[in-house]
Amino acid sequence: MNAIRLLAGQLDLSAAAELLSASAAIRDRGCRERELVFLDSADRLLRGAGFDAVHQGHWLELRSRTDGTSRGRCRLEAVDGPLRLSSLQAPELGGRLRKLVGERALLAVIRVSLQAWSIDVLDELQKTVVRVELQGVKARTSPRGPSAELGTLIHLQGLRGYEPELFRLGERLLEVPGVVLAGEPLADQALRACGGNPEGLSSRVEVALSPDLRADAAAAAVSRRLLEVIEDNLPGAVEDLDPEFLHDLRVAVRRTRSVQRELKRVFPAVELARHRDAFRWLQRVTGEVRDLDVQLGEFDELLGLVPAAARPDLDPLREVLLRRRQRAQERLVVDLSGRRTRAMLRDWAALLEDLVELPREDRPDSATPIGRLVARRVAKVHHRMVKMGREIDETSPAGALHDLRKRGKELRYLLELFAVRLGPESVVTPMVKSLKGLQDVLGRHQDRQVQIELIRSLAEEVAERPGGPRALVAMGALLSALDQDEQAARCEFTDRFSGFAGRPQRKLVKETFR
């Protein structure tokens, strides 16, 4: 460690400087003001990996949270909206960031204004041994939003080879009443001071459950958390900050629908039907943008499926995909911002709030212990999947594999939302793993089908664009490659299914989920 951060509480900068000069020989480097903007993905992937992305002046820099060292920087004039990595003119830094945050945009998490007084602490040779910055700090979450004061911070930056001097100075300053170690990095401190959560958005659903908990209480708790995830990701999906907002929103919607279906006997039947329709609608209206995001995100991979000489010919296809995506996003904004979405989410929240108190006559499983109910459902869905899978052979239509995949999602959500917290880990974890293996190949099969259908549907539009005829020829080659991969996935199905549906697994499910 070569930096120490201290909180000096209510000491102002002059008092802090006097304190310092009483402790050591110093050289005053003067005062200046700095504006820092800390950026991260909505779910704080950089923070989780131990980094800060900081914009200061005309530079964006990636810094280690542990020791403040730079891991690369590039020129960036200003932060005035979400920062997409594709717009950075710095391949090395962009590559490093992409490894950390994937396709997520970097958003301004917190803005910090520092009035910084720089002071060098000297040894008897007049050599700088510690660089000190006395910081008067204000923070705000948006450029024109209200600010919060953090008081005076003292940042001690050690120099290599002078670590003992750093620690000695830190110890001396800590002896002063009111001076304490800063427990967390500046960005987190600033965000908390503004009422924010340094951990950002999380789409994880980790609800504490016990096997004896009433099923309706368990369903309500899990569904409430899923609703939070939907509401957290809604603004980002509407503003189109990055594709992950919509993706996380749709996963939460699918999981909600799964709870509604698998635990339907804990909800009042008539009301539930209305909510199921509403969530089905929400799933549908968000589908087109998501499908197009996936195609655009995988476009480079698709290019790899055609001969190198033909790849430039597919530019018109990309342009058409982008145009479609833009139109689909406009429709999505209208739907997600509209009254129907607000009302359905509000009504669902109200039902969950009151669920446990509702009459039980038409909710036969409401008081069933959740452990028992989930076990019953897992066994049933698993059994159903085994039956469906056994009926699939090389002559079965593609729809049979799609249906199996849908059942697989039901099972997966039951396991992830409930069984992992209720069942033995030694059983549930390998079951999730073998299910994932099966779902991967079913997913690939269906994804290729969806891609083939989508690309076919775009043929007319592509034909009208400059370079259209050449693009159609290249699309033909692409469709052929996709079809081959779809068939290959189908061939892999038998092996994966036998692992999932084999006797040992079936025996384990029967014994565990009775």
Add this chain to the structure above:
Amino acid sequence: MSRVLATYNIKGGVGKTSAAVNLAYLAAAEGARTLLWDLDPQGAATFLLRVRPKISGGGRRLLALKSPASDSVKESDHPGLDLLPADFSYRHMDLALDRYKRPTRRLRRVLDPLRGNYDVIVLDCPPSISLVSESVFEAADALLVPVIPAVLPIRTFEQLAGLVDSQPQILAFFSMLDVTRPLHRELAARLRASHPKALLGAAIPHSDEVERMGAERAVVAEFAPKSRAAMAYRALWWDIRGRLRDA
């Protein structure tokens, strides 16, 4: 991979340390991660950078590779510039090197683990022709040789040029040049004609600013940034950089 440059001359007082410190400063100022190793037991470069001339365990321990050289590195007051300080025990470095099977490779072995951390390593060498010098020849990519334009220093330079074959590259430059003196001009022209490849275009003038470095304990660019000397060192650095790129 880093470049190792050594300021070297058999003669003392020719401007090796002044050049080493100013050039290392300029390299760091341009953004190169730079290390200056003060190999001279007099510790002049260490003095100029205001660091205590002390290595834990002395030069012997450094050569024995018992602990990494990086443990002894000190960060200077200049961003990007680190110093591996001098130690008075370096006066016995010849003897220490002689204990090893391949003594002339030892300094290179000390430097090898550091090369990944730095873009430029500058060695400020003591004035001598010895096992230490030969070790420097083995470790360096280029020798930066300050030459005072006078008969005896030029003779010494020619001895060096004869001793060193093609490796390391010799990059010589005139130091303490006084262009008002006819003998300086004549000898400089003669040496340029006889060693066109080895002689750099830039030269360091005889100047008060360079002499003041000791009193100021600072590089010229800090206390006299617009002086002739400061500009001459900058030109020298650009010249060296260009030659290294061409090599």
